[in-house]
Amino acid sequence: MSFEHGLKSSDILTNQELMDKFHCAMSGGMRFSHRTNTLVLISDHTKSLYDDRWIGDVFHYTGMGKVGDQSLEYGQNKRLHQSNDTDVTVYLFEVFKQNNYVFLGEVYLSNPPYTETQLDDNQKLRFVWVFPLSLKNDQNEILIPIDFFESREKIQKKEARKMSQEQLTKRASSASKKPGSRMVVTKTYDRDIYVSEFAKARANGLCQLCEEPAPFLTKKGDPYLETHHIEWLSKGGEDTIENTVALCPNCHRRMHSLNSKKDVEKLKVVASKN
Structure with missing residues (x-):
C-alpha cells in the first residue's frame, strides 16, 4: 500500500516540509526512508550536473554518483532498479527555484534503465544510469508555473x-539529443485590441524607439510592429494608449531585456502625443 502523504500533483513543499512529510534525509537526490518505506527522487534543475528531462510522458532520471561511472549494484540506484519488484513506493519531485520542491506524484520504472554519457563533478565524461519513470495512473495533470x-x-x-x-x-556536446517538453502555467492579460491597434496606427509604420521603418510587411501589406506596454502589465502598468507604443521586434526585445530608463522616458513622451 502506498504511503498516505496527502499531497496533490503540483503541490510545492520546502525542503523542511518534504523531510517532515516523508521522514527522509535533508539532502541528496535519492532519499530512502525506512520509516515510510518510500524512495523520494529529486530532480534539481538549479544544479547543472545531471541531465534529467521529460520525453513525452516519460521522465528520464539520472542515478546517483557524482564522480566516475555509476553502478546499479549499490545504494539507491539498486533500490530504484528493483523497486517494481519490492514494496518500496517511489515519488518524484522537481526543483526549478531553490527550496521549492514541486510534487509530481508516485512513479514507477516503465522501462529498463540504460546508460549514457554525462559529465561528472570533475568535468570528465563518464557513464551514468538513466531510469525511465512514468507517473502512476489517476494523477492530476502537472502544471509548472512559468x-x-x-x-x-x-x-x-x-x-x-x-x-x-x-x-x-x-557540457553542450554531452547534452541529450532529445529535448524535453512540459505543460506550464502562465498568467495572461486580457488586452484591449483597440488600444493595441491605435498604438500601431499612431506609429504609422515606424518603430517608436529606433524610429526606423517596420522590418517587413505582413501578408495583408501592413507594417509589422509589436505593441509594448511602457510600464509592464505584470508590474501594474495600465492598458491605455498613454502606456502603449508600437515597436519593431528588435526594440521590443531590447525593452524586455534592458528596459533602460532613457528608453522608457523616450517612449513615455512618444505615447503622450496622441
Missing part, C-alpha cells in the same frame, strides 16, 4: 558563463 522555468534558466545561464570554453564545449 516563472519557475525562467528562474531555472537564469541559474543555468549564470553557471554556464562561469565555465571555461573547454568546460562549456564538453
Whole structure:
C-alpha cells in the first residue's frame, strides 16, 4: 500500500516540509526512508550536473554518483532498479527555484534503465544510469508555473558563463539529443485590441524607439510592429494608449531585456502625443 502523504500533483513543499512529510534525509537526490518505506527522487534543475528531462510522458532520471561511472549494484540506484519488484513506493519531485520542491506524484520504472554519457563533478565524461519513470495512473495533470522555468534558466545561464570554453564545449556536446517538453502555467492579460491597434496606427509604420521603418510587411501589406506596454502589465502598468507604443521586434526585445530608463522616458513622451 502506498504511503498516505496527502499531497496533490503540483503541490510545492520546502525542503523542511518534504523531510517532515516523508521522514527522509535533508539532502541528496535519492532519499530512502525506512520509516515510510518510500524512495523520494529529486530532480534539481538549479544544479547543472545531471541531465534529467521529460520525453513525452516519460521522465528520464539520472542515478546517483557524482564522480566516475555509476553502478546499479549499490545504494539507491539498486533500490530504484528493483523497486517494481519490492514494496518500496517511489515519488518524484522537481526543483526549478531553490527550496521549492514541486510534487509530481508516485512513479514507477516503465522501462529498463540504460546508460549514457554525462559529465561528472570533475568535468570528465563518464557513464551514468538513466531510469525511465512514468507517473502512476489517476494523477492530476502537472502544471509548472512559468516563472519557475525562467528562474531555472537564469541559474543555468549564470553557471554556464562561469565555465571555461573547454568546460562549456564538453557540457553542450554531452547534452541529450532529445529535448524535453512540459505543460506550464502562465498568467495572461486580457488586452484591449483597440488600444493595441491605435498604438500601431499612431506609429504609422515606424518603430517608436529606433524610429526606423517596420522590418517587413505582413501578408495583408501592413507594417509589422509589436505593441509594448511602457510600464509592464505584470508590474501594474495600465492598458491605455498613454502606456502603449508600437515597436519593431528588435526594440521590443531590447525593452524586455534592458528596459533602460532613457528608453522608457523616450517612449513615455512618444505615447503622450496622441
